[in-house]
Amino acid sequence: MSQGAARKAVEAVWRIEAGRLVAGLARITQDVGLAEEFAQDALVAALDQWPGSGVPPNPGGWLMTVAKNRAIDAHRRRVVHLRAAERLGRDADPTDGPEPDLEDALDDHIGDDLLRLVFTACHPSLPMDNRVALVLRCLGGLSTDEIARAFLIPEATAAQRIVRAKRKLAEQHVPFALPTPPEMAERLASVLEVVYLVFNEGYSATAGQDWTRPALCHEALRLGRVIAGLIPREPEVHGLLALMEIQASRLRARNGPDGAPVRLGDQDRRTWDHLLIRRGLESLARAEALDAPVGPYTLQAEIAACHARARTAADTDWERIVALYTVLGHIWPNPVVTLNHAAALGLAGRPADGLDKLDTLDEMSRGAGLSGYPQLAAVRGDLLARLGRSADAAAEFRRAAAATRNDGEKALFLARVRDLQP
Amino acid sequence: MRYIVLLTGHRPTDAPPELMKAIMELGAEASASGALLDTAGLAPATDAARVELREGHLSVMDGPFTEAKEVISYAIYDVRSKEEAVEWARRFMAVHQQHVPEWDAVSDVLRLMGPEDFGPPA
Numbered sequence: 001m002s003q004g005a006a007r008k009a010v011e012a013v014w015r016i017e018a019g020r021l022v023a024g025l026a027r028i029t030q031d032v033g034l035a036e037e038f039a040q041d042a043l044v045a046a047l048d049q050w051p052g053s054g055v056p057p058n059p060g061g062w063l064m065t066v067a068k069n070r071a072i073d074a075h076r077r078r079v080v081h082l083r084a085a086e087r088l089g090r091d092a093d094p095t096d097g098p099e100p101d102l103e104d105a106l107d108d109h110i111g112d113d114l115l116r117l118v119f120t121a122c123h124p125s126l127p128m129d130n131r132v133a134l135v136l137r138c139l140g141g142l143s144t145d146e147i148a149r150a151f152l153i154p155e156a157t158a159a160q161r162i163v164r165a166k167r168k169l170a171e172q173h174v175p176f177a178l179p180t181p182p183e184m185a186e187r188l189a190s191v192l193e194v195v196y197l198v199f200n201e202g203y204s205a206t207a208g209q210d211w212t213r214p215a216l217c218h219e220a221l222r223l224g225r226v227i228a229g230l231i232p233r234e235p236e237v238h239g240l241l242a243l244m245e246i247q248a249s250r251l252r253a254r255n256g257p258d259g260a261p262v263r264l265g266d267q268d269r270r271t272w273d274h275l276l277i278r279r280g281l282e283s284l285a286r287a288e289a290l291d292a293p294v295g296p297y298t299l300q301a302e303i304a305a306c307h308a309r310a311r312t313a314a315d316t317d318w319e320r321i322v323a324l325y326t327v328l329g330h331i332w333p334n335p336v337v338t339l340n341h342a343a344a345l346g347l348a349g350r351p352a353d354g355l356d357k358l359d360t361l362d363e364m365s366r367g368a369g370l371s372g373y374p375q376l377a378a379v380r381g382d383l384l385a386r387l388g389r390s391a392d393a394a395a396e397f398r399r400a401a402a403a404t405r406n407d408g409e410k411a412l413f414l415a416r417v418r419d420l421q422p
Numbered sequence: 423m424r425y426i427v428l429l430t431g432h433r434p435t436d437a438p439p440e441l442m443k444a445i446m447e448l449g450a451e452a453s454a455s456g457a458l459l460d461t462a463g464l465a466p467a468t469d470a471a472r473v474e475l476r477e478g479h480l481s482v483m484d485g486p487f488t489e490a491k492e493v494i495s496y497a498i499y500d501v502r503s504k505e506e507a508v509e510w511a512r513r514f515m516a517v518h519q520q521h522v523p524e525w526d527a528v529s530d531v532l533r534l535m536g537p538e539d540f541g542p543p544a
Contacts, residue, residue: 008504012503
């Protein structure tokens with residue numbers, strides 16, 4: 001096997017096994033940072049040996065054995081070191097006990113271990129960007145370089161986020177454990193937030209020339225599917241997955257042949273990915289079948305599903321979407337929901353109500369910095385255009401174009417300005 | 423990127439229950455890891471038909487067909503690389519190797535065209 005082919009084969013196995021490997025090792029080490037390092041050692045060993053020996057018949061097992069041996073070596077070294085310290089009359093460490101029964105520890109409950117890993121890597125004590133980097137690294141099997149490229153940051157910055165995250169978990173003695181029931185809601189919210197942030201980073205890149213960076217959407221989808229398998233009884237887990245599957249179904253339709261972004265209403269719906277839509281609707285049904293109140297992700301997925309079910313843009317059930325936004329605004333009041341609610345009112349043929357809605361937003365967000373948000377001007381522009389106030393509308397779209405950092409979006413807003421000019 | 427894995431071979435007369443169990447377990451693992459999007463078995467060729475265009479003429483033929491090899495199942499994977507799709511196909515075939523080593527079959531790993539084939543330059 002050639003070097004390049006072997007490397008790719010190793011990476012493919014790594015991608016499949018990284019999460020379970022790190023999770024199983026963290027059960028032994030009780031330290032995600034150490035576990036991740038032992039797993040990396042195994043990856044390095046595979047990259048070194050597989051090009052010569054070929055990929056072993058059970059590559060996941062091979063990686064785990066190598067990583068476990070590293071963990072045992074490290075444990076022995078620590079014990080030797082502690083005994084030496086003891087001889088020198090220093091305090092013995094209470095962990096200086098018999099070697100842990102590693103075989104037993106590893107064979108059971110890999111699902112539980114993965115779940116512990118998910119919650120630990122998304123621990124609220126870590127800054128958000130650290131959580132994101134650690135999750136992509138430990139669960140997604142991404143390299144530091146891949147994380148850096150995905151987020152358009154220098155590799156050193158990505159590496160630093162991971163190092164800091166691991167250090168902080170160790171310093172704060174964050175246990176490799178599931179949240180207690182009282183912690184559960186907050187901890188689950190953090191997990192879902194991390195996943196959705198990764199998705200959105202890919203779906204609407206905040207900077208640069210790419211309207212979407214689909215690779216990040218796929219990473220988030222895969223994480224969402226893993227988590228939905230691990231936490232099947234929480235509606236919002238399925239709600240988030242449904243939302244992402246349905247939104248991702250439109251990735252292909254979001255750009256025209258020239259690369260320019262295409263708005264939802266103008267998209268060629270034949271190019272929507274119907275396999276993802278089907279999966280999204282199934283996840284949504286799963287969320288709603290659970291005997292629990294719906295949350296913001298499920299409601300957003302419901303809205304996305306309204307679009308997915310409409311054969312043409314004109315078939316869209318805007319009244320239902322407006323109703324869903326009304327509920328969403330009650331349980332999860334925030335400026336972006338209000339903004340989308342206003343836009344939906346315009347599309348439901350009630351642009352004046354939409355403008356009223358935007359006025360409540362101005363009161364809500366005074367001082368919250370939304371005034372520079374390009375979508376605010378764009379929605380106002382759209383509502384004004386529907387009311388026939390072309391000059392005011394054009395001014396709003398010009399403001400939106402000046403405010404956005406996304407080149408494709410800028411072109412879209414400027415096109416609206418041209419359309420509005422007499 | 424997305425790959426479809428098509429399993430082709432002589433349809434086994436009776437698959438041992440352990441094989442079916444192992445296939446289900448692998449499928450559950452691949453789904454849980456987020457890679458397996460869709461999979462199904464295909465009914466025997468006695469239920470199949472073939473619509474053929476040959477020398478400008480259309481003909482419709484009901485199964486079974488003269489060649490005894492059939493497409494037995496498909497699986498669609500969402501993966502980062504061809505190698506990852508190959509690894510899942512390899513695991514799938516290894517399960518057969520373990521339970522029905524005397525059986526000959528082929529899994530073709532084919533990329534489904536996606537946005538990267540039609541979209542704007544990256």
